[in-house]
Amino acid sequence: MPSIKELAKRKEKFVSGHRLCPGCGAGVIARLVMLAIDKPVVVGCATGCLEVSSTIFPYSSWDTPFIHSAFENVAATISGAESAYKVLKKQGKIDKDIVFVAFGGDGGTYDIGLQSLSGAAERGHRMLYVCYNNQAYMNTGIQRSSATPRGASTTTSPAGKVIPGKLQFSKDIMSIMIAHNIPYAAQTIPGRWNDIVNKVEKAINTDGFSFINVLSPCRLGWPHKPEMAMEITRIAVETCFWPLYECENGKYKLNYKPKEKKPITEWLKLQGRFAHLLKPGNEHIVEEIQKEVDRRWEELLKKCETS
Amino acid sequence: MPSKRVTKTGNEIFAEAMRQINPDVVAAYPITPATEIVQIFSQFVADGIVKTEYVAVESEHSAMSACIGSAATGARTMTGTSSQGLALMWEMLYIAAGLRLPIIMAVVNRALSAPINIHCDHSDTMGARDSGWIQIYSENVQEAYDNLVQAVKIAEHPEVRLPVMATTDGFILSHCLEVAEILDDETVQKFIGEPPKRPTIFDFENPITLGALDLQDYYFEHRRQVAETMKKSIRVIDEVADEYAKLTGRKYSFFESYYLDDAEYAIVLIGSTAGTAKDVVDKLRNEGKKVGLMKIRVFRPFDYLRVRKALENIKIIGVMDRADGLNSFCGPLFSEICTCLYESEKKPALMNFIYGLGGREVREEDIETVFEELFKIEKQGKTVNTKYIGVRE
Ligand SMILES: Cc1ncc(C[n+]2csc(CCOP(=O)(O)OP(=O)(O)O)c2C)c(N)n1
Ligand code: SF4
Ligand SMILES: [Mg+2]
Numbered sequence: 097m098p099s100i101k102e103l104a105k106r107k108e109k110f111v112s113g114h115r116l117c118p119g120c121g122a123g124v125i126a127r128l129v130m131l132a133i134d135k136p137v138v139v140g141c142a143t144g145c146l147e148v149s150s151t152i153f154p155y156s157s158w159d160t161p162f163i164h165s166a167f168e169n170v171a172a173t174i175s176g177a178e179s180a181y182k183v184l185k186k187q188g189k190i191d192k193d194i195v196f197v198a199f200g201g202d203g204g205t206y207d208i209g210l211q212s213l214s215g216a217a218e219r220g221h222r223m224l225y226v227c228y229n230n231q232a233y234m235n236t237g238i239q240r241s242s243a244t245p246r247g248a249s250t251t252t253s254p255a256g257k258v259i260p261g262k263l264q265f266s267k268d269i270m271s272i273m274i275a276h277n278i279p280y281a282a283q284t285i286p287g288r289w290n291d292i293v294n295k296v297e298k299a300i301n302t303d304g305f306s307f308i309n310v311l312s313p314c315r316l317g318w319p320h321k322p323e324m325a326m327e328i329t330r331i332a333v334e335t336c337f338w339p340l341y342e343c344e345n346g347k348y349k350l351n352y353k354p355k356e357k358k359p360i361t362e363w364l365k366l367q368g369r370f371a372h373l374l375k376p377g378n379e380h381i382v383e384e385i386q387k388e389v390d391r392r393w394e395e396l397l398k399k400c401e402t403s
Numbered sequence: 404m405p406s407k408r409v410t411k412t413g414n415e416i417f418a419e420a421m422r423q424i425n426p427d428v429v430a431a432y433p434i435t436p437a438t439e440i441v442q443i444f445s446q447f448v449a450d451g452i453v454k455t456e457y458v459a460v461e462s463e464h465s466a467m468s469a470c471i472g473s474a475a476t477g478a479r480t481m482t483g484t485s486s487q488g489l490a491l492m493w494e495m496l497y498i499a500a501g502l503r504l505p506i507i508m509a510v511v512n513r514a515l516s517a518p519i520n521i522h523c524d525h526s527d528t529m530g531a532r533d534s535g536w537i538q539i540y541s542e543n544v545q546e547a548y549d550n551l552v553q554a555v556k557i558a559e560h561p562e563v564r565l566p567v568m569a570t571t572d573g574f575i576l577s578h579c580l581e582v583a584e585i586l587d588d589e590t591v592q593k594f595i596g597e598p599p600k601r602p603t604i605f606d607f608e609n610p611i612t613l614g615a616l617d618l619q620d621y622y623f624e625h626r627r628q629v630a631e632t633m634k635k636s637i638r639v640i641d642e643v644a645d646e647y648a649k650l651t652g653r654k655y656s657f658f659e660s661y662y663l664d665d666a667e668y669a670i671v672l673i674g675s676t677a678g679t680a681k682d683v684v685d686k687l688r689n690e691g692k693k694v695g696l697m698k699i700r701v702f703r704p705f706d707y708l709r710v711r712k713a714l715e716n717i718k719i720i721g722v723m724d725r726a727d728g729l730n731s732f733c734g735p736l737f738s739e740i741c742t743c744l745y746e747s748e749k750k751p752a753l754m755n756f757i758y759g760l761g762g763r764e765v766r767e768e769d770i771e772t773v774f775e776e777l778f779k780i781e782k783q784g785k786t787v788n789t790k791y792i793g794v795r796e
Contacts, residue, residue: 156612164614172465176472215461
């Protein structure tokens with residue numbers, strides 16, 4: 097793995113000038129992922145905040161070939177490019193080793209894009225799929241997705257007088273992807289550069305489909321103080337809300353175990369979308385969330401021990 | 404030129420043309436009545452007869468998306484579908500055209516649900532008529548072959564770079580054996596040539612951002628370019644047809660005129676029904692009636708000028724649509740014919756006939772009924788209410 101100094105010297109492929117909000121996680125993730133790939137790389141991006149903010153014609157933040165076609169199909173679009181690569185390489189029309197990366201938001205990954213993602217994973221195209229997961233449809237104004245956590249207030253699961261924000265817990269996309277028997281799946285945060293860079297390196301050196309789920313703070317939708325963006329992702333890890341782990345060929349590995357698991361309120365209290373949960377009368381919801389976080393954490397520990 | 408006669412169905416001939424074209428990538432999903440095309444082609448891939456990378460996607464939406472990803476790399480890319488499959492691709496059809504990707508698609512025309520029906524009409528491709536795809540329709544298996552081979556050259560032409568669909572009528576052509584003449588593999592390869600160079604996402608020296616966000620300041624200009632390209636493609640379609648005629652002796656145009664020159668009554672239609680209509684025209688001509696037929700081959704772009712010129716001297720015209728417009732007035736072909744004759748000084752009378760939906764058989768008697776309706780019209784210069792042919796009212 098490169099040191100931070102070496103990384104800093106690499107040519108940037110995701111460059112400044114984009115119009116993501118200050119304090120947005122998506123830009124940091126895109127930059128780190130691109131820095132971690134020291135090879136020719138073709139990028140695909142689903143419709144969403146990252147794509148609309150980085151490719152406003154005639155400008156582009158992508159100093160590498162880039163394609164966006166629609167919202168629900170980045171995995172299928174890159175499937176086509178990767179298939180073309182295979183056949184053109186066989187014909188000797190390309191000599192380079194090309195890496196393919198698909199970026200999708202949680203909406204483009206967990207919801208509307210799940211089918212094309214599943215198809216591409218099952219077919220085993222050699223690509224890295226990165227879900228920059230800000231846990232809602234941010235580009236269209238903070239609507240709930242199946243990645244939105246229980247209790248979060250969004251514009252389509254608002255906290256009201258009778259309904260306290262989203263009722264469901266988030267979909268377990270990692271298990272879904274791992275059930276495709278893909279060779280590499282991992283969960284990470286932009287707040288630990290070495291964790292994400294290491295995982296991207298592993299993924300692109302995997303012969304097959306790989307999937308990385310990255311927590312992506314959204315200062316508008318969560319909302320949080322812009323300067324807290326990276327810190328918030330580390331707190332997600334410390335509370336075990338967002339464990340850092342990977343699954344290589346079916347073998348689970350926890351990459352980081354908090355010395356002392358912080359209570360979920362540490363994560364909740366930093367974000368406006370959970371503010372109503374911390375008011376009197378909603379203690380039972382916080383309890384439920386804590387219970388679910390504990391259950392998922394224990395389940396993960398077991399998988400890491402037994403796989 | 405080296406060629407041979409074969410007996411094949413529409414689907415078999417499409418697959419055969421694809422084998423000869425030998426595309427880099429095919430991404431497709433099965434649907435009746437187009438399924439056979441990809442089945443036959445998959446066997447070519449499995450037997451190593453073609454160099455193609457076959458992507459067995461999980462839906463037509465992904466088929467077109469994968470075609471877009473593939474074509475964006477410069478790879479020659481093909482697919483095939485029908486009906487609901489084309490409908491599911493709808494979003495991506497516009498994107499393929501807007502990104503100026505020369506994807507080639509074999510479409511087998513089939514009705515759209517509901518009610519679900521697997522048989523022929525033109526509702527599916529008519530729904531895609533404004534998507535920016537060039538559309539070429541076939542009367543028979545021979546034309547299906549010729550159209551698909553020409554489609555490659557049209558799509559990839561540096562002045563076009565638009566996707567092209569070549570179609571056959573579901574079951575009527577897709578599943579019926581006909582004799583056709585095909586070129587040998589080498590001649591096809593020479594005719595289509597290597598795909599001409601264009602900007603691709605495999606250019607790392609000059610990386611491009613494809614599919615950028617256009618706001619109020621650029622979107623209109625980019626769509627305007629597509630419109631202009633569609634116009635320009637008329638000349639290219641003619642050039643490709645000329646070149647193809649030199650190879651094969653078979654000369655294609657935007658439409659075929661059958662006894663139109665001195666006709667007083669004429670039918671305009673698309674697809675396999677032209678065969679039946681020609682027989683009826685022959686019969687009525689023998690009876691001394693001045694009747695004729697225009698078979699539209701290229702529906703997009705629509706060659707308004709030449710269609711107008713060919714039709715404006717006819718007194719009474721019946722336009723037969725194998726798709727309904729459900730607009731309370733007329734079908735899509737009628738709209739075009741009506742529009743292109745508006746500019747004409749001599750306005751023929753126009754009548755629209757909706758026929759053959761969901762594979763309803765079209766017999767000679769039906770075409771005769773259409774002519775009889777036309778004979779009843781005495782005055783030029785007006786349109787007559789749309790009539791449905793062959794349906795229980
Ligand atoms: C087929 C389709 N449906 C809906 C939309 C509108 N839309 C664009 S982006 C988006 C939400 C994106 O959410 P996500 O994938 O989570 O990315 P984010 O914006 O949060 O980064 C939606 C609903 C669309 N572009 N296409
Ligand atoms: S709305 Fe959220 S996800 Fe979108 S650019 Fe702003 S901070 Fe980033
Ligand atoms: Mg999102």
